[in-house]
Amino acid sequence: MGAKRKKTSGRLRGSATTKNNQPKTVGFVSLGCAKNTVDSERMLAKIVEAGYLLNYDIEDADVIVINTCGFIAPAKAEAIEIIKEASEYKAEGRVKKIVAAGCLSERMKEQLLEEVPEIDAVVGLGQRDNVAEIITALLASDENRLYLSDGDWGKTVQDDSDRLLINPPHWAYLRISEGCDRRCAFCTIPMIKGRFRSKPLEQTVSEAKQLVSAGAIELSIIAQDSNYYGKDLPMENGLVKLLDELEKIDKLKWIRLMYLYPAGVDDLLIEKIAGSEKIVNYIDMPIQHINDTILKNMGRSDTRRKTTELIEKLRKAMGDVVLRTTLIVGFPGETDKQFAELVDFVKWARFEALGCFAYWPEDGTKAAEMSGQIAQEIKEKRSEEIMLTQQKIAFDINNARIGSKLRCLAEEKVRPEQVLGRFYGQAPHIDSICLIENCKAAPGEFVDCEVSGTQGYDLVCKKI
Numbered sequence: 001m002g003a004k005r006k007k008t009s010g011r012l013r014g015s016a017t018t019k020n021n022q023p024k025t026v027g028f029v030s031l032g033c034a035k036n037t038v039d040s041e042r043m044l045a046k047i048v049e050a051g052y053l054l055n056y057d058i059e060d061a062d063v064i065v066i067n068t069c070g071f072i073a074p075a076k077a078e079a080i081e082i083i084k085e086a087s088e089y090k091a092e093g094r095v096k097k098i099v100a101a102g103c104l105s106e107r108m109k110e111q112l113l114e115e116v117p118e119i120d121a122v123v124g125l126g127q128r129d130n131v132a133e134i135i136t137a138l139l140a141s142d143e144n145r146l147y148l149s150d151g152d153w154g155k156t157v158q159d160d161s162d163r164l165l166i167n168p169p170h171w172a173y174l175r176i177s178e179g180c181d182r183r184c185a186f187c188t189i190p191m192i193k194g195r196f197r198s199k200p201l202e203q204t205v206s207e208a209k210q211l212v213s214a215g216a217i218e219l220s221i222i223a224q225d226s227n228y229y230g231k232d233l234p235m236e237n238g239l240v241k242l243l244d245e246l247e248k249i250d251k252l253k254w255i256r257l258m259y260l261y262p263a264g265v266d267d268l269l270i271e272k273i274a275g276s277e278k279i280v281n282y283i284d285m286p287i288q289h290i291n292d293t294i295l296k297n298m299g300r301s302d303t304r305r306k307t308t309e310l311i312e313k314l315r316k317a318m319g320d321v322v323l324r325t326t327l328i329v330g331f332p333g334e335t336d337k338q339f340a341e342l343v344d345f346v347k348w349a350r351f352e353a354l355g356c357f358a359y360w361p362e363d364g365t366k367a368a369e370m371s372g373q374i375a376q377e378i379k380e381k382r383s384e385e386i387m388l389t390q391q392k393i394a395f396d397i398n399n400a401r402i403g404s405k406l407r408c409l410a411e412e413k414v415r416p417e418q419v420l421g422r423f424y425g426q427a428p429h430i431d432s433i434c435l436i437e438n439c440k441a442a443p444g445e446f447v448d449c450e451v452s453g454t455q456g457y458d459l460v461c462k463k464i
């Protein structure tokens with residue numbers, strides 16, 4: 001959930017030129033989640049391959065491409081705001097064409113053209129790999145206001161190889177599937193992305209190998225529902241079989257599992273993670289709520305008892321496991337008592353990391369039609385209470401780490417002798433970080449550290 005704005009930069013010369021032989025430029029804005037980042041990286045590669053220059057200053061680019069997120073209304077609002085900003089540059093004559101791609105384009109289709117008439121092309125998810133041709137066609141004519149879709153997209157799996165990585169090359173996302181077969185009452189994803197389709201095992205492993213050859217030593221496995229992997233192929237214990245193959249990749253050191261659906265975290269998977277040198281003891285498992293009635297109304301197959309037992313099992317199997325979860329508060333009908341049950345559960349579970357969202361009614365979802373919709377200010381108050389409860393837990397966990405030794409992956413040098421890094425319990429972009437003193441390690445190097453203090457959610461470490 002949520003949207004992140006990333007501008008990309010690059011200076012790769014190609015053959016898409018103006019009449020006076022100057023290369024044409026593309027400004028690219030990537031919004032949304034990790035899955036969208038993968039699509040952005042693939043589009044960027046196609047754009048550069050076609051000979052366009054990437055321009056960090058989007059206001060001076062010939063074409064602006066915005067890869068949108070359409071998951072919830074605030075993400076849509078952010079995308080529209082950026083498209084409107086691009087429209088101003090177009091009105092000033094600086095930018096010639098605006099392309100909207102990604103989830104919001106897929107969700108709204110032609111309606112997006114009506115809502116923002118300055119857009120020249122709305123590109124559906126299945127047209128992702130044609131982005132460069134679309135740009136070239138737009139620039140070659142005055143024709144605009146195109147909607148381009150691929151009706152079969154919801155039945156196929158895309159090729160995510162040959163991407164131009166936005167993030168530092170020592171870590172990358174490995175997308176293992178498209179779509180989702182669950183039907184959570186609040187979620188628009190199945191409407192946008194279609195049914196769950198696993199990327200074939202050989203293709204997934206080959207993409208992983210390519211990322212590792214390009215310098216990745218950490219891969220974050222992503223999907224809408226990662227532990228559903230293989231069920232549609234059909235392949236029994238698909239995720240475990242995929243992990244078996246990934247572990248064999250020599251230079252790959254950390255494998256991180258994101259987006260695990262709690263009911264699908266079975267004993268075999270726990271055993272696999274616990275027994276692996278490479279799969280880090282980090283579980284991202286969105287539980288959404290804990291009250292049984294709310295879970296049932298959400299259309300989730302978990303119950304309080306099952307989730308409680310699972311957390312106990314994970315902590316027992318891996319004493320050092322780091323658990324991240326996501327919650328939704330203010331779901332229709334959520335009473336004060338049910339919310340209090342969730343707060344108590346957060347105190348009991350002591351997740352190392354937690355994200356909380358105020359429920360948002362989305363058109364076309366079952367939950368939006370439910371009675372008992374809760375006022376926005378109550379939802380926000382509840383979200384704040386959860387985050388304050390979690391803050392205390394996260395700070396306590398951090399304090400308890402002082403004096404302990406951690407192996408960190410250097411991310412970025414910020415001062416001559418200070419480096420930002422992450423230990424296995426910190427996923428890129430969404431979690432806190434380690435500030436490593438006395439350290440000159442280059443990005444992608446492992447550094448042994450001792451935790452010397454804390455700074456909010458972050459850890460302060462010293463290189464040993």
Ligand code: SF4
Nearest residue numbers: 180182184187189224
């Ligand atoms: S598991 Fe539920 S919340 Fe997650 S993508 Fe699927 S339908 Fe949406």
